[in-house]
Amino acid sequence: MPSTKKALAWALSFAPSAFSAALPFKRAISSVVSGSPVGFASGATGGGDATPVYPTTIADLKKYLTSKNPQVIVIDGQYDFAGSEGTQKEQACNIYSCTPENGGQGMLNTLNGCTTATYNVEIDTAAYQGIQVQSHKTLVGKNGATLNGKGLRLVSVSNIIIQNLKITNLNPKYVWGGDAISLSNTSDIWIDHVETSLTGRQHYSFGQEPNHYVTISNSFVNGETKYSASCDSHTYWGEEMVGKDDSITWYRNHVYMTSGRSPAMSGGTLLHAVNNVFEDNTGHLIEGGEAGARGIFEGNVFKNVKTTLDSGFKGQLFGATASNAGQCQTALGRKCEANEFSSAPELNRADTGFFKNFNGFFIVGAASAQSIQDEVPKRAGATL
Numbered sequence: 001m002p003s004t005k006k007a008l009a010w011a012l013s014f015a016p017s018a019f020s021a022a023l024p025f026k027r028a029i030s031s032v033v034s035g036s037p038v039g040f041a042s043g044a045t046g047g048g049d050a051t052p053v054y055p056t057t058i059a060d061l062k063k064y065l066t067s068k069n070p071q072v073i074v075i076d077g078q079y080d081f082a083g084s085e086g087t088q089k090e091q092a093c094n095i096y097s098c099t100p101e102n103g104g105q106g107m108l109n110t111l112n113g114c115t116t117a118t119y120n121v122e123i124d125t126a127a128y129q130g131i132q133v134q135s136h137k138t139l140v141g142k143n144g145a146t147l148n149g150k151g152l153r154l155v156s157v158s159n160i161i162i163q164n165l166k167i168t169n170l171n172p173k174y175v176w177g178g179d180a181i182s183l184s185n186t187s188d189i190w191i192d193h194v195e196t197s198l199t200g201r202q203h204y205s206f207g208q209e210p211n212h213y214v215t216i217s218n219s220f221v222n223g224e225t226k227y228s229a230s231c232d233s234h235t236y237w238g239e240e241m242v243g244k245d246d247s248i249t250w251y252r253n254h255v256y257m258t259s260g261r262s263p264a265m266s267g268g269t270l271l272h273a274v275n276n277v278f279e280d281n282t283g284h285l286i287e288g289g290e291a292g293a294r295g296i297f298e299g300n301v302f303k304n305v306k307t308t309l310d311s312g313f314k315g316q317l318f319g320a321t322a323s324n325a326g327q328c329q330t331a332l333g334r335k336c337e338a339n340e341f342s343s344a345p346e347l348n349r350a351d352t353g354f355f356k357n358f359n360g361f362f363i364v365g366a367a368s369a370q371s372i373q374d375e376v377p378k379r380a381g382a383t384l
């Protein structure tokens, strides 16, 4: 049942603005969506039961996503943004031990981060910044729906559902070339069955302004790349969770071929990571240099991971084991499922001081790690 806090947030996501006051409340989730949100974003309804629209051009898709109206948007097949906004000249540099010509990533100097000699490059403008999605949207893909060369940017918006699509090809040659999905100052966001790949920067980037009630589920973080900051075909730029007060359910995702930030947890992030498969990591998975980050990891499978927890991590973590699983009762109202490790260091942290912070959130159920280890990699991503 929603707590007062959750119920209030849910009601607020429909708070009357000059515009929405004129609309009837639409709380049902469209039948074009498969299933319903779970975990922290359980209250998300996106575009509600608005009549679906079926944009066939990138211009129409952009128009619907950026309109002020609640919208249910169904997309089908490939939406090719590459080149659609032209190119732009930038400066870049090589700061890693490999160059883009031999498996590495260059870095754009857009934030003046270059400490080595710069050179001129041309990047794709569409990929550099995502579509500014507005509130109360449902975006559902069918038949291999793909945003080629464009990500999604969720800033100061609420109540959005994104399901069953691929986002790829965001200037992967260059750090800062483009994020797949970025969120800042959002609430009630459900991202489900999304595959992200070939990003310049983050697969998921949570900005510093708080993101409340976010669930990312059944998604495939596909880190395989020709342009790797760690020079080994693995992306460093997985999930950056650094908001001041983020609350994120990370559920049944397949995090594959990464070498860092998987996730980076700092700021004031509260994370519930359940039944994910973290596979083939050559650097480290969990990192974060700030004390405010908090996370429960349960029922996950860690497979072929070099370092599960970076030694510089400063936050609070609870990694569920068979013997400590009962302690989760006070956080989740049930016991945890133990994590499993195969060729991966165990997550030996059992901080519980933050357990009361889960009070008032919807908590997704957990299955045993054993039962999800084959299923999650098979089903995660745009597989509906």
Ligand SMILES: *[C@@H]1O[C@H](CO)[C@@H](O)[C@H](O)[C@H]1NC(C)=O
Pocket (backbone or CB within 6 Å): 156, 157, 158, 185, 209
């Ligand atoms: C956060 O988003 C709300 C709209 O949802 C806006 O009114 C507010 O100014 C935003 N805050 C910041 C810091 O951007």
